[in-house]
Amino acid sequence: MNFRVITMAGVLLALAGCTTTSISKNGIESRWNGQPAGAFFAKFGPPTADSASGGTTLYTWRGGYKTRTIAAVYEDLGDGKKGKLLKPARSEYLRCEVQLTVSSDYVIRGVRTLLDKPGTDGGKSYCEEFLTAE
Secondary structure, eight states: OHHHHHHHHHHHHHHHHHOOOOOOSSHHHHHHTTSBHHHHHHHHOOOSEEEEETTEEEEEEEEEEEEEEEOOEEEEEETTEEEEEEEOOEEEEEEEEEEEEEOTTSBEEEEEEEEOOOOGGGOOOHHHHHHHOO
């Protein structure tokens, strides 16, 4: 009797470990996985390229073009005074490029970021900010 209980518990633990979960790798996937591709393209514009792959279609989308200005960084001398220039001001040219895996029923099944810029001060990446904004 003990052997059966222990065996059954082991089988249940093994099955529990085998269940799949849909853990999204980033905010873009959690926002768009399972959504109609038409909603994505209506909001952000048409894809730039597509290719059929079995029962799915891979769409490449580019957009979100923006220029971000990064302020200069100066040495802090205290009392609100600035010292020598540590980092000059600069402009960053931002854009986003993603590849959408879309099923035959036109539902997004996966999102892969192809081109992105990291967020400022460790925040969300530019694509994640742009594509998850309501």
